[in-house]
Amino acid sequence: MAAAALGCGSRKEFCARFRKANPATECDLERLNKWVQGRSLPRAASVYADLGAVIGTAKPGRWIADCSLEDFAAELAACTGADAAALVASGGGASRAGTRAAGLFGGVATLAGAFAAYSPGWSPHFRGHLIRGALRLKPGRNGTLIATYAEALVGRAVRLTAEAQIAGRSMHVALREPDSDMMLFLSLQVPGPPASMFCGVMSGAAFVAHESLPSACRIAFIRVPETPRLDATNRYLDPVPGAIAADLADLGVTLAEAGRFDAFTREFLGASPIQVTAQDQASFAGMLDRAYLGATG
Structure with a gap:
């Protein structure tokens, strides 16, 4: 959803946004691929803070980790001008339970x-x-x-x-x-x-x-x-x-x-x-x- 709202044409481009926001970010391309595919979850709480910086929100990383898809889409829309309903539709294939579990430090x-x-x-x-x-x-x-x-x-x-x-x-x-x-x-x-x-x-x-x-x-x-x-x-x-x-x-x-x-x-x-x-x-x-x-x- 964030990549789509920011107009990133590839995961490599999206990953570069993390490095720009925080040169010491825990997000690299290999980890990002696993997260997007649902094969693992971020182990470092700082990743959610970095995501906040990427999309330009003032919300803390903990809020991003715990919020619902709808709340994240609304915040993303407010920060980027993207359409919230379209963002939810684009991210609707993700597991709802998995999305909520992403708020756990270290994941499930x-x-x-x-x-x-x-x-x-x-x-x-x-x-x-x-x-x-x-x-x-x-x-x-x-x-x-x-x-x-x-x-x-x-x-x-x-x-x-x-x-x-x-x-x-x-x-x-x-x-x-x-x-x-x-x-x-x-x-x-x-x-x-x-x-x-x-x-x-x-x-x-x-x-x-x-x-x-x-x-x-x-x-x-x-x-x-x-x-x-x-x-x-x-x-x-x-x-x-x-x-x-x-x-x-x-x-x-x-x-x-x-x-x-x-x-x-x-x-x-x-x-x-x-x-x-x-x-x-x-x-x-x-x-x-x-x-x-x-x-x-």
Whole structure:
């Protein structure tokens, strides 16, 4: 979009604009080719500041890294006089998720890896226990990030996957099990490098129950070495003092302040999820339905 607005006839000409704006720029022709093709993302935050200088905006590099296609097109049009709608159309083939992920320092590669997942159990049969699951984040095509979350529920391995949607410092994932209607939704804080952990909230329905209970809870994902043992040890975990730290040690993570970390994590997660029962729904309906039925005749 920027190259088109500036009338650059080639990537070489566009790259020269970066060198003119900043002789020490991290942008060279080889890197620029990879960025434009969606094969990688700029690792240096200064590249976005250089792009700002190239197009003549007063906006900081961080704004350029995090803004939407539409906002960038509008700023580009204001700086160059180009038509914003035409610019969006010319850049519309780029992945929307990849564009948002471009705001991450180092790109989605900094987030990729294996993570041990800890959250309060949702099943009434395992109330007071933690679920230890596993999350894997892998770079996809065009700068996307693919999330796969796994749990072991009553002897069955459950695996849900989806493309992560990154917007600024938030990541949202609508996970689905391919062979069923089971879904989970994650809303997480996006960390900076080295992305040692994510924390946020998870919502969905409790399936190991006599009724489907809409549920939500806090969840923490801790980076661990990639090993088959991560999936093999998915289970319900008794949240006694030291249990989380011991589990991480078993997965190859050595913590300098294991006791403090363990206590903080258990406090963060809490003892139980937030859940809604059919009785809750019936109670509301009993107080409201008659009034609504009367209002409609």
